[in-house]
Amino acid sequence: MVMKNVGHMNAGDDETSYANNSALQKGVILEAMPVLDETLRDMFAAAESCCFQKCWKMVDLGCSSGPNSLFVISHILDTVEQLCRNKNFIGSDNSPEFEVFLNDLPDNDFNNLFKLMSGQVIGKNKKRRCFLYGLPGSFYDRLFPSNTLHFAYSSYSIHWLSQIPEGLDRNNRENIYMARTSPPEVFEAYAKQYQKDFSTFLRLRGEEMIAGGRMVLTFVGRSVKDPSCKHHSAHYTLLSQSLLDMVAEGLVKMDDLYSFNVPIYMPCEEEVKTVIQKEGSFNLDKLHVFPVRWDAQDNIINYENDLVFDKHRSGKLVANCVRAFMEPMLAAHFGSSIVDELFGRYEEKMGEHLSEQKYSSYYTIVISLSRKRK
Amino acid sequence: MVMKNVGHMNAGDDETSYANNSALQKGVILEAMPVLDETLRDMFAAAESCCFQKCWKMVDLGCSSGPNSLFVISHILDTVEQLCRNKNFIGSDNSPEFEVFLNDLPDNDFNNLFKLMSGQVIGKNKKRRCFLYGLPGSFYDRLFPSNTLHFAYSSYSIHWLSQIPEGLDRNNRENIYMARTSPPEVFEAYAKQYQKDFSTFLRLRGEEMIAGGRMVLTFVGRSVKDPSCKHHSAHYTLLSQSLLDMVAEGLVKMDDLYSFNVPIYMPCEEEVKTVIQKEGSFNLDKLHVFPVRWDAQDNIINYENDLVFDKHRSGKLVANCVRAFMEPMLAAHFGSSIVDELFGRYEEKMGEHLSEQKYSSYYTIVISLSRKRK
Numbered sequence: 001m002v003m004k005n006v007g008h009m010n011a012g013d014d015e016t017s018y019a020n021n022s023a024l025q026k027g028v029i030l031e032a033m034p035v036l037d038e039t040l041r042d043m044f045a046a047a048e049s050c051c052f053q054k055c056w057k058m059v060d061l062g063c064s065s066g067p068n069s070l071f072v073i074s075h076i077l078d079t080v081e082q083l084c085r086n087k088n089f090i091g092s093d094n095s096p097e098f099e100v101f102l103n104d105l106p107d108n109d110f111n112n113l114f115k116l117m118s119g120q121v122i123g124k125n126k127k128r129r130c131f132l133y134g135l136p137g138s139f140y141d142r143l144f145p146s147n148t149l150h151f152a153y154s155s156y157s158i159h160w161l162s163q164i165p166e167g168l169d170r171n172n173r174e175n176i177y178m179a180r181t182s183p184p185e186v187f188e189a190y191a192k193q194y195q196k197d198f199s200t201f202l203r204l205r206g207e208e209m210i211a212g213g214r215m216v217l218t219f220v221g222r223s224v225k226d227p228s229c230k231h232h233s234a235h236y237t238l239l240s241q242s243l244l245d246m247v248a249e250g251l252v253k254m255d256d257l258y259s260f261n262v263p264i265y266m267p268c269e270e271e272v273k274t275v276i277q278k279e280g281s282f283n284l285d286k287l288h289v290f291p292v293r294w295d296a297q298d299n300i301i302n303y304e305n306d307l308v309f310d311k312h313r314s315g316k317l318v319a320n321c322v323r324a325f326m327e328p329m330l331a332a333h334f335g336s337s338i339v340d341e342l343f344g345r346y347e348e349k350m351g352e353h354l355s356e357q358k359y360s361s362y363y364t365i366v367i368s369l370s371r372k373r374k
Numbered sequence: 375m376v377m378k379n380v381g382h383m384n385a386g387d388d389e390t391s392y393a394n395n396s397a398l399q400k401g402v403i404l405e406a407m408p409v410l411d412e413t414l415r416d417m418f419a420a421a422e423s424c425c426f427q428k429c430w431k432m433v434d435l436g437c438s439s440g441p442n443s444l445f446v447i448s449h450i451l452d453t454v455e456q457l458c459r460n461k462n463f464i465g466s467d468n469s470p471e472f473e474v475f476l477n478d479l480p481d482n483d484f485n486n487l488f489k490l491m492s493g494q495v496i497g498k499n500k501k502r503r504c505f506l507y508g509l510p511g512s513f514y515d516r517l518f519p520s521n522t523l524h525f526a527y528s529s530y531s532i533h534w535l536s537q538i539p540e541g542l543d544r545n546n547r548e549n550i551y552m553a554r555t556s557p558p559e560v561f562e563a564y565a566k567q568y569q570k571d572f573s574t575f576l577r578l579r580g581e582e583m584i585a586g587g588r589m590v591l592t593f594v595g596r597s598v599k600d601p602s603c604k605h606h607s608a609h610y611t612l613l614s615q616s617l618l619d620m621v622a623e624g625l626v627k628m629d630d631l632y633s634f635n636v637p638i639y640m641p642c643e644e645e646v647k648t649v650i651q652k653e654g655s656f657n658l659d660k661l662h663v664f665p666v667r668w669d670a671q672d673n674i675i676n677y678e679n680d681l682v683f684d685k686h687r688s689g690k691l692v693a694n695c696v697r698a699f700m701e702p703m704l705a706a707h708f709g710s711s712i713v714d715e716l717f718g719r720y721e722e723k724m725g726e727h728l729s730e731q732k733y734s735s736y737y738t739i740v741i742s743l744s745r746k747r748k
Binding site: 054055097099101106107109110111114115117118129131132133134135136137142143144145146148 | 428429471473475480481483484485488489491492503505506507508509510511516517518519520522
C-alpha cells in the first residue's frame with residue numbers, strides 16, 4: 001500500500017469527518033505554539049531585510065481539510081507581520097506579501113478546504129496581501145522550486161510513512177503496528193522505513209529552502225526507546241483487538257488482518273536526532289517532547305459543561321478521532337462495510353481502557369530546524 | 375448574483391460533467407494554438423537568460439476541472455523547454471524549473487482536477503521539474519505577489535463577468551442576455567460591466583507580471599459591432615425561449631425569469647482594443663477572430679464514425695455542452711429540479727435550430743498581450 005493512494009483524512013464536514021474531529025489536534029497545536037513563536041522570532045532576529053521585503057513563502061505540510069490549518073496560518077502571518085514591523089522591514093507603501101501553500105496528498109478534500117478559506121480573512125490584518133494555494137502532492141516528493149521556501153510547518157503529518165514498511169509481508173500477524181508480540185524483523189522494517197522517509201523529507205526540504213529558512217514539525221512520537229512498549233501504541237492495539245474479534249465472528253478475514261499494517265511511525269527522541277544529523281541539511285535548534293492525554297478533547301468538553309467522566313462518551317470521542325484519520329485506509333483494505341461495526345467495538349474497548357488508565361497518554365514531539373548555509 | 379458563489383462548471387466526471395463535455399473547448403484550444411506558439415517564441419526571442427534560468431511561472435486562469443487544462447499546459451511546457459534549449463538557457467545540471475498554477479473559483483471541482491493530475495507526467499519530458507498548484511480565487515482579484523508571473527493563459531473563461539451587470543433589475547424581461555428586444559439600458563449595463571471587469575483584470579495581471587511577461591487569452595466574442603445582432607447569441611435566445619415555455623406551463627415563475635441574466639459578455643474586436651489601450655499595462659501584439667461551429671463536437675464524432683447529420687444527436691451534444699457550464703447557475707437561481715426538463719426542451723430547440731442554420735457559428739477572439747516595461 002502506497003500512501004499516495006489512500007492517505008487522506010475523512011472528507012466533508014459531517015459527524016465522522018476530520019474537520020469535525022480535530023479538536024485533539026488543535027490542543028497539540030496550542031501546546032507546540034511557544035516553539036513556533038520562538039522559531040519565528042529567532043528567524044527574524046537573524047534575517048536581513050532583503051530576504052523578506054518582497055514576499056514571504058510558507059507551506060503547511062499535510063494540512064488536511066479542517067479548520068486547524070487556517071488557525072495556525074493566521075497566527076503565523078500575524079506573528080511574521082509584527083516581526084517585520086519591529087525590524088522596520090515594512091515601508092508605508094511596501095507591505096510584505098505572503099504566499100501560503102496548503103499541502104496534502106491529492107486525495108485530500110481540497111474542495112472542502114477551499115470552501116472554508118473562501119472569503120476568509122487570514123489573520124488580523126484585513127488588508128494583508130496573502131495568497132493561498134493548494135498543493136496536492138506527497139511531502140516525500142519535491143514540492144517547490146529550489147531555494148524559494150522561507151518556512152515550513154507541519155502538525156501531525158510527518159509520522160505518516162510514505163508506504164507500509166517494505167518486507168513486512170505477513171510477519172506481523174494480527175498486529176497492525178509494532179507490538180509486544182511482533183517479531184524483530186517488524187521493528188527493523190518500521191525503523192528502516194522511518195529513517196529512509198524522514199531523511200528523504202529533510203533532503204527535499206533542504207533543496208527547496210533558502211539558507212536560514214526554518215521548519216517547525218510536530219508529530220507523534222514515543223517517550224521511551226523500546227518500540228515494543230505497550231503504552232505508546234494502545235490505540236492500535238485496541239484496534240487490532242477489535243479486528244481480531246471480528247475475525248473470530250467471521251466478519252473479517254484473518255488473511256486481510258495479517259496483511260494490514262499501519263504506515264505510521266512514532267520515533268523516539270534519539271531516532272529523530274540521528275536522522276537529522278546524518279542527513280545534514282538542517283540544524284536541530286529545539287526538540288520538545290510532551291504527553292497528550294487521549295481524552296483531551298473530552299476534558300475540554302467536561303470542563304465547559306461541568307460533567308464527570310463517562311467512559312461511553314470518552315470512548316466515543318476518542319474513537320471518532322481515530323476514525324477520522326484511519327477510516328479511508330481501513331475501508332480501502334477491508335471494505336467500507338465493516339467500518340461502522342469496527343468502530344462500534346473500538347469505542348467500547350477504548351471506553352474501558354480510558355476508565356482503567358485514567359491518564360492514558362501518547363507523546364508528541366515538536367522540533368525546530370534551521371536550514372544550514374549552502 | 376456574484377460569480378464567486380455559483381461560478382463553476384458541472385463537477386465530477388459523469389454524463390453531464392464539464393470534464394466530459396468540453397470537446398468543443400478543445401477545438402478552440404487547437405485553433406488558438408498558433409497564436410500561443412508565436413507568443414512563446416516571441417517572448418523567448420526578446421528574453422534574457424537571467425529571467426528564466428531559475429523558474430518559469432505560469433497560470434491557467436479559469437482552468438475548470440476537465441482534461442483540457444493539462445493538455446494545454448503540457449504543450450506550453452514542451453514548447454518553453456525547447457525554446458530554453460534553443461537559447462542555451464539550460465545547462466547540463468541547471469534545467470529550468472516550472473511553476474504551474476491552476477486557477478478557478480473556489481467552488482470549482484479541484485478534487486477532480488487534482489485526481490486527473492495525480493501521477494501524470496506533464497508534457498513529454500518525464501524528468502521535468504514541474505510543480506503544480508491549485509489557485510482558488512477570482513481573476514478579478516489579485517492572485518499572485520507583485521512582479522513574479524511570466525505567463526498567463528486563459529481559454530474560455532474571461533468572457534465571464536464578475537457579476538450580473540449592475541442595474542439590470544428586471545429591465546431585460548424574459549431575455550437572459552442582450553437580445554433584439556432588450557431596452558438600451560441593458561446594452562449599456564452589460565458594456566459597462568465588461569469594461570470595468572476587463573480593465574480590472576488587466577490592471578491586476580499587470581501588477582503580478584514581470585516586465586515582458588505575456589498573456590494569451592481566448593474568449594467568446596462577436597463578429598459585429600451591433601450587440602443586438604441575433605446571430606451571436608442564439609444559444610441564449612433558445613435557452614430563454616425554453617424557460618419562457620416553462621413559465622407558460624407554470625413550471626417556472628415569470629418573476630424568476632425576469633430576474634435572471636447571464637453574467638457573460640461577448641465583446642467585439644473594437645471593445646477589446648479600447649479597454650486594453652485605456653488601461654495601459656499591456657501592448658496588444660495580436661488579435662485573431664475566428665468562427666466556431668456550434669456542432670463542432672458533432673462534426674468530429676461524425677467524421678470519426680462516418681455518420682450523417684442528425685438533429686437529435688447534434689441538439690443533444692450542444693445542449694450537454696451548454697448545460698456543463700450553465701447548470702450550476704441555473705440550478706442556484708431556479709432550483710435544481712427544473713434542470714432536466716429545461717435541457718430536454720433546449721435540446722429539441724437546438725436540434726431544430728441546427729437543422730435550419732447548418733453552419734450556425736459563434737465567434738471566438740484570441741489575443742496576445744505583452745506587459746509593458748514598468
